[in-house]
Amino acid sequence: MIRLENVTKEYNPTSPALIDASAEIEKGEFVFLVGASGSGKSTFIRLLNREEKPTSGKVYVAGKDIVGLSSWKVPFLRRNIGCIFQDFRLLPKRTVAENVAFALEVIGRPKHVIDQQVPAILDLVGLSEKSHRMPDELSGGEQQRVSIARAFVNRPLILLADEPTGNLDPDTAVGIMRLLDRINRTGTTVVMATHDRGIVDTMRRRVIELKDGEIVRDQSGGQYR
Amino acid sequence: MIGKARFLLAETGQNIWRNIALTLASILVAAVSLTLFGTSQLVARGVENATQRWEGGIEFVVFMKADAEQSQLDAIEALLEESRGEEINDWDFVSKEETFNEFIEFFAGDEELLDTISVETMPPSFRIQPTDPDAGAVAALGGTFESKPGVRTVVFATEVIREIQTNAEKISQVMLWVGVLLLVASAIVILTTLSIAISSRRNEIEIMKLVGASNWFIRIPFMIEGLLQGVIGALLALPFLAFARQYVIEDFSESDRLRLLEGFRVTDSEFLFISLTAIAIGTAVATVGSILAVSRYLDV
Numbered sequence: 001m002i003r004l005e006n007v008t009k010e011y012n013p014t015s016p017a018l019i020d021a022s023a024e025i026e027k028g029e030f031v032f033l034v035g036a037s038g039s040g041k042s043t044f045i046r047l048l049n050r051e052e053k054p055t056s057g058k059v060y061v062a063g064k065d066i067v068g069l070s071s072w073k074v075p076f077l078r079r080n081i082g083c084i085f086q087d088f089r090l091l092p093k094r095t096v097a098e099n100v101a102f103a104l105e106v107i108g109r110p111k112h113v114i115d116q117q118v119p120a121i122l123d124l125v126g127l128s129e130k131s132h133r134m135p136d137e138l139s140g141g142e143q144q145r146v147s148i149a150r151a152f153v154n155r156p157l158i159l160l161a162d163e164p165t166g167n168l169d170p171d172t173a174v175g176i177m178r179l180l181d182r183i184n185r186t187g188t189t190v191v192m193a194t195h196d197r198g199i200v201d202t203m204r205r206r207v208i209e210l211k212d213g214e215i216v217r218d219q220s221g222g223q224y225r
Numbered sequence: 226m227i228g229k230a231r232f233l234l235a236e237t238g239q240n241i242w243r244n245i246a247l248t249l250a251s252i253l254v255a256a257v258s259l260t261l262f263g264t265s266q267l268v269a270r271g272v273e274n275a276t277q278r279w280e281g282g283i284e285f286v287v288f289m290k291a292d293a294e295q296s297q298l299d300a301i302e303a304l305l306e307e308s309r310g311e312e313i314n315d316w317d318f319v320s321k322e323e324t325f326n327e328f329i330e331f332f333a334g335d336e337e338l339l340d341t342i343s344v345e346t347m348p349p350s351f352r353i354q355p356t357d358p359d360a361g362a363v364a365a366l367g368g369t370f371e372s373k374p375g376v377r378t379v380v381f382a383t384e385v386i387r388e389i390q391t392n393a394e395k396i397s398q399v400m401l402w403v404g405v406l407l408l409v410a411s412a413i414v415i416l417t418t419l420s421i422a423i424s425s426r427r428n429e430i431e432i433m434k435l436v437g438a439s440n441w442f443i444r445i446p447f448m449i450e451g452l453l454q455g456v457i458g459a460l461l462a463l464p465f466l467a468f469a470r471q472y473v474i475e476d477f478s479e480s481d482r483l484r485l486l487e488g489f490r491v492t493d494s495e496f497l498f499i500s501l502t503a504i505a506i507g508t509a510v511a512t513v514g515s516i517l518a519v520s521r522y523l524d525v
Contacts, residue, residue, distance in 0.1 A: 049435075071440070078437035091429060102429075106438035108229045154436065 001027040001158065001189045002048060007057035009043050017043040019213040020057070025191065027157070030184045032200050033193040034224055035210035041193035044210065045160050048191065049081045050074050062157060079107055082151030082159045082188075086166035088143045090135040096146050097122065097131040103150045121153040125179060141172035145179065152183055159183060161192040165199060173199060200224040229442075236446040240422045241453070247418045248454060254414050255458020255510070258407030259503045260465040265400035266499045267470055270491045272393040274331065276386060282314065283382065284358060285367040287351040290377045291321070297375030301351060304373075312366050315354045321347040333493050348377055408510050411458065415451050415514030420522045423447060430523070444523060448515045455511020459504040466503065470496055 002025040009018040018040045025031055033041045046052040047059055050066050059066050066077055090099050097118050104114045122128050125145040135143055144164060151159060161180065165173035177199055184190045194200060200207060200223060207222030208215060217225075241248050289298060298318075305316045324347040332338050355363050367379045423430070433443050470491055491499075 075434075075437040075439045078435065080437075083435050089428070089432060089435075091432065102432065103436040105232050106433045106436060106442060108232075108439075108442065150432075150436070 003060040005058040007054045010055045016213050021215050028187050030190045030205040032207045039210040040213040045162050080157045082156040084147050084151050084161045084164045086163040088147045095132050100149045100153050121149045125149045140168050144176050158189045165196050197224040233445050237449045240450050244422050251414045251418045251454045252458045255411040255455050256461035258404050258411050259459050259462035259507050261400050262404030263466040263499050263503045264469045265397045267491050268397040270495045276390050282354045283352045284355050284363045285381045287370045287379050288348045288377045289375050291346050291348045293375035314356045317352045319350045321349050412510045412514040415454050416518045419447050419451050419518035423522045444519045451515030452511050455507040459507030462503055
């Protein structure tokens, strides 16, 4: 599903963000990216949805070389990749349902599809009751659920999560992880960058550890260490 | 498809509403610049129409009576031909039919007036280009025709006409250049308005990119917004242009003291052409502003 071949990314030549990284992630896998701040986790994720291009090396997503992808095709790549973030990135002036619907509206989905899919996904993330609330009326955990609903409503092949529990208390984080696990069980590949030792050690999934831009460990069923 | 269009239009509407003051400023600058541009063209056309018969060194016109006989015309023609190369450099005969056609063109749309005229009522004329443009010499030469049989009157291109011609030309030029400068300003204001609209929506744009909205889907609301500013500005300029045509230019031609400027008017087809040009320029300027804004501030 995802393959990196000798990928190097330099924002400036003296300290590359990612050095000669190679990895292959199969369809349906759940992968943790761990490492200290600045170790290259976010760069790894940003390379997968073409927010960044590597300085050298190849990136394949769903069998396609995405480095050479012409810019007008990038949106179509991104329709297959959902993204969630530490800071949720919800639109503050839209309700929960509108935030989720926005993701479908802007890719031109017809209204009857939107009307059917938005309630279904809000039910999946457990927010049916709050679909007409504004984001600032929700707890952090609920906001992250909305952002997961938005990322997943289009049923992407891959879900990228950059520190999704970083702003949440441990109990709430567990709830979010259960949700991501459920999504993973539907066959969606999940790649999650995290600092959260507890979560990694409990879930026992594949762990890719980065240090100063290099992959120093790639272990299935791994721990945070 | 309909859902898509509705969404894009709703986005555009929201953009404009959030940015209403700047949008209005932008529209007004476009309107004023196009009004100036259009008025300069109206004045230029008016002067051209009024002084058409005075172009190419023509200093006086001998108007014959409408019922002048062919023999009388022949006599004048013979006289002119005799002096060709001496006092007269060149001359031109304008027949009843040609006069009639010019008249129709000038007063197109003025049905009442056109009903009262016919080819028969039109005076034929000779447009004469003397060798010596000195006012005294021209007056003396023209005077010799006044008493000839069949001649109704001799009209001279006096200094007044020449002066008005140059002054009007200057005014028209100045308005044109101010108009062009304002058009540039208008493009910049549109550009700025859009850049503010874009930056006030950067969160939405970021999400749109993230969930895979196509580049055009992101750009189109902003481009429509910019385009609307130019087009509405141009449409707003049209009543001002009509006003300029009606009250400034045509009053000019009706004032008694400027009898010589009879025919200082702009035909309907010329007005239509100038209006369409203004709309086209407004649209073009807005398109340039929008494309610049979108490519500079919206890196999708």
